[in-house]
Amino acid sequence: MAYFHVPVMLTEVLKYLNPRNGGRFIDCTLGGAGYTMALAEKVGESGKILGIDLDELALKNAAWEIKTRQLNNIVLVQDNFKNLKEIVAANFSAAAKFDGVVFDLGLSSAQLDDETRGFSFKGERPLDMAFGPAVGHSTEEIVNRYPLLELTRIFREYGEERRAYQIAKAIVEARRTKRISTTADLTGIVEKIVPFRFHSKIHPATRIFQALRMETNGELEVLAEVLPVAVDLLKPQGRLVVVSFHSGEDRIVKRFFKAQENLQILTKRPLIPAAAETANNFRARSAKLRAAAKIG
Numbered sequence: 001m002a003y004f005h006v007p008v009m010l011t012e013v014l015k016y017l018n019p020r021n022g023g024r025f026i027d028c029t030l031g032g033a034g035y036t037m038a039l040a041e042k043v044g045e046s047g048k049i050l051g052i053d054l055d056e057l058a059l060k061n062a063a064w065e066i067k068t069r070q071l072n073n074i075v076l077v078q079d080n081f082k083n084l085k086e087i088v089a090a091n092f093s094a095a096a097k098f099d100g101v102v103f104d105l106g107l108s109s110a111q112l113d114d115e116t117r118g119f120s121f122k123g124e125r126p127l128d129m130a131f132g133p134a135v136g137h138s139t140e141e142i143v144n145r146y147p148l149l150e151l152t153r154i155f156r157e158y159g160e161e162r163r164a165y166q167i168a169k170a171i172v173e174a175r176r177t178k179r180i181s182t183t184a185d186l187t188g189i190v191e192k193i194v195p196f197r198f199h200s201k202i203h204p205a206t207r208i209f210q211a212l213r214m215e216t217n218g219e220l221e222v223l224a225e226v227l228p229v230a231v232d233l234l235k236p237q238g239r240l241v242v243v244s245f246h247s248g249e250d251r252i253v254k255r256f257f258k259a260q261e262n263l264q265i266l267t268k269r270p271l272i273p274a275a276a277e278t279a280n281n282f283r284a285r286s287a288k289l290r291a292a293a294k295i296g
Contacts, residue, residue: 007034016291028081159211
């Protein structure tokens with residue numbers, strides 16, 4: 001399938017990264033390669049961009065873009081950005097420093113539309129929300145084996161779902177008679193507790209799927225672990241930009257920035273997309289951008 005993804009707040013990201021000729025940057029969440037390609041054009045042939053993603057489809061799409069545009073200043077790596085330090089050491093050097101690092105923590109449109117995976121509640125797909133092969137618990141195992149209270153916690157904390165307990169209880173009851181193995185199975189259970197109304201802004205399963213995806217990939221834990229690594233990889237005055245889509249992610253970034261004595265916060269409040277962008281890209285509606293610069 002074609003890999004389609006609109007980079008969120010691209011203009012703002014480039015503004016805060018401030019790429020210049022010869023610069024070196026890391027795009028930790030390659031996705032549709034929107035940030036990577038824009039940065040590659042800005043830094044020129046003497047610069048270098050490292051693009052990281054676990055998704056094989058994203059890497060193949062980026063490789064095609066690189067070949068089409070005849071670029072030679074991009075290094076692609078299939079890995080989890082939690083291994084950022086090791087990735088840099090293997091592809092540059094252990095002492096390498098960069099002018100900027102960017103994270104886009106959202107799900108790409110291509111991943112949502114991929115019918116072989118279960119990121120979206122639409123249709124009947126395998127209950128698989130892993131970004132790549134290296135995960136602790138599969139989504140299907142989480143749904144079918146986690147205890148009631150643990151499911152409740154995930155739905156409440158990661159999904160911010162008000163009916164977390166009721167939905168978790170319905171899942172536990174349903175799996176006693178039949179294993180929950182597809183997105184349609186799970187969506188049907190959720191809709192029995194929270195019926196979908198067409199005037200609603202989001203489907204009732206949206207938050208549940210978000211929570212399960214975050215648990216499957218350990219997203220909040222990985223983010224908290226990688227932020228100090230990213231700062232360590234920056235040159236003096238190097239920039240760190242994070243675009244988040246979940247209050248828990250934004251909270252981690254906000255607290256981290258405030259706690260670091262070697263960071264100058266560039267965004268006193270998180271930036272949000274302009275109305276024109278959200279009108280053209282509905283999935284950008286919950287994005288928040290925070291940026292900081294490393295102090296000398």
